[in-house]
Amino acid sequence: MSTASPQHRRAIVIGGSLTGMLAARALSDVTEVIVIERDALPEKPEPRTGLPQAHHTHMLWSGGADAIEALLPGTAKELDAAGAHRVPLTTGMVAYSPKGWYRRWPESHYSIACSRDLLDWVIRGQLLKHAGGRVTVMERTTVLGLTGSATAVTGVTIRRDTGEEDTLLADLVVDASGKGSRTPHWLGELGAPQPETREVDSGLVYASRIYQAPPGLPASWPIINVQPDPRAGVPGQTGVILPIEGGRWLVTLAGTRGGQPTADPEDFQRFALGLRHPIVGELLDKAKPLTSVQVTHMTANRRRFYEKTTMPENLLVLGDAVAAYNPTYGHGMSVAAQSAVTLGETISRHGWNSPGLAARVQKAVARHTSIAWVFATGTDVFYEGATATGPTLAERAAARFVDRLTYTATGSGRVARALTDVMTLQAGPQVLAHPGTLIAAAVGPLKPQLTQPPLTAEERAAVDYT
Template sequence: MSAQPALARPRRAIVIGGGLTAMLTAHVLARAVDVIVIERDTLPEQPEPRKGLPQAHHTHVLWSGGAEAIETLLPGTLKELDAAGAHRIPLTTGMVAYSPAGWFRRWNESHYAITCSRDLLDWTVRRQVLADADSRITVMQSTRVLGLTGSAETVTGVTIRKDDGEEDTLLADLVVDASGKGSRTPSWLEALGAPAPAVREVDSGLVYASRVYRAPAGLPDSWPIINVQPDPRAGGPGQNGIILPIEGGRWLVTLSGTRGGEPTDDPDRFEEFALGLRHPLVGELLGKATPLTPVSVTRMTANRRRYYEKTGLPEGFLVLGDALAAYNPTYGHGMSVAALSATTLDRAVQRHGWNSPGLARRVQKAVAQHVNTAWAFATGTDVFYPGATESGPTLGERLSAKFVDRLTHTATGSGRIARALTDVMTLQDGPQTLLRPANLVAAARGPLKPPLTQPPLTAEERRAADYS
């Protein structure tokens, strides 16, 4: 009697997580193969908070680099967001920002940002991804991944436990961890005998406190983002305040502070904290708005980068999103990195095939360029606060910071350098573009215009907000 053939693995991919990164990844893979999305929460049917995404209470910005990546993958998403009340804010025209070097001027539009609640953005993308009745995506909710199956050389699937306690094993040709900051991939790899990745952590002890306000009546539709930034080299804690226009005529306001200068969840002290920033603009504007919610506080804000692209993950396994790198949310790069990573995966799948040998490792290395840009922004400030790292800033971080400080100073009075910095901040260019000869010459010359002494609000904005 002839031997029975081995059972073939089903041709499918598994995506761990149900957030923005996971949905965009599932959408890309579903163009080629059946996809199972495994999410431990129950996903809301409306734009509502969910337990597994506590950071949604705080400000999030989708920069134009990320917005255009999402639109490429899911045409019509930006139109859906606009219809739901999201704001498209031109940059730097629509931003009033006080940097460590002073007030930025509001130059003509070169880029943009999409601002809305994180709940609305996630819901809109999820609805777009799952809208097709013939979708090849199956979502398993209230299900926890217990570990990976396979070996140190190849991942073959996952083991799961459902809410009712039932456990099962699901096989797949590709497994993607997009589970966010709580990723358990390091321990899963250890269980397979695979090497652990190198890790870099920068933790300034930052605490975030956020509250939603009803914006003052009569404000122009083009109301800007307000951002009072800390100065990490001024001594003492770094404190920051952001007013972000969101849907429904509301402001989402996030205050933050490093060790020794943290905000609290006391609503009576929220505006007091804002008034004590390097400039009182945020606090003064809040005095004219109406609070709608209690204060939400988050304390787990460490920057953590896992260098999976250098470790060499098992075949058939990929890590994306916050599971790969989690950032201080001040610069709002997480969502844009997720979107750009999904487009990188899409290009690799189209070029090489979804199940081609080495695909996951190839993509892991390629997405590192997006991660590295966001990481430089997020840690370039935090690393200088006491206790942020065991040994303080590296020589490279110190040299990079000096260069960025010079560019920031120049950008307060130079449209060329403001544009170059915005190119990188919005993830539409890499940081290497800052080293172009024209930018180096402009930085050496310094700002072409004198520093501003007051917030660059327009006369209409001042009148509408009754701000003197």
């Protein structure tokens, strides 16, 4: 049995994905950290069994990228050297919103475009570089449960791949194990209350495939995104082309109940051509498929309200283990990064091992979670069968307001900037209630709606798009 003396500081992080590694970095300033991961982590950017969602597009908005840079200085430079793209927003995005084409306004924020495998690999390397030996990663190890009581958690029980079981004691246990988190079950075993849970499930299915991009593209090729209209009374279908490292496109298609994509390669482009605008399918005709189609069905929005639960001392839950979102808006990684920064800031403010520390952090990170939750569920709740009761009156009112903002943003740089502030998690929703933004929304678009995708002449010529 492994133990830690009361004088020996130790934190245990369950899960070695992006959330867990960033949490470990925040904790490593004040304590030894053990990260426990079921998989064997690859030594280069490669897929791993425990992260099937890595096959699909992942957006790292500037709010998350800035948080990662604060935790791991130099990460942006490492990503750039590895071939990731820094995409200015909305300059580098060709997006068809529910209310029409967005214009490509001058840069206000940015996104990092690359494969999830590359991002996780760079962050693992940066963590080991910055942590100064204070972080140990235990691979091929499964956490079986928590030790302690309903009052306080004291550690975890584990099973190594050899079959050997052990107990590790710790001052803090952080569950960053993702959607499959066992914390609700473990709380029940300790006799502690389980969190209230809400689920909004539109039945969304994701299908993704990697393509070799056409030759001769401009270095600043944009993200292409066709969004669904959740209030059109039909299944919501979407498609995105994300430029990633190696001169490739990662293409993700998605559809809700009654309009879902399949794993059939012959169906992939047909589905893309059938979106609200066919640009994604038309561009795929210029590219070469490199992989089979990868499909994911488990995309329900699920939030566990740990911040409202009487939790045992010394237990904290972060990332998808708290809230898993429909990936359409790409907020999961950015929320995780900002939550890790908040973890470090809360420890600095209140002190390591201070009474109620985990509860303070849990409440603080709920602010980040709530913004992403509103984005994801505010759309999905309008699809048939997503909830038992359908959208609430408050959700309907909020949707009408967002519809007006979205419509105005197609021809108003000011409103587009405000929406981008919130979308990239650089600001909270309160900026949308700024008097200037409200007046602009009341006036409506200042420029006429675009009738064609806003590709530049150089971009059109590169793919012979007419």
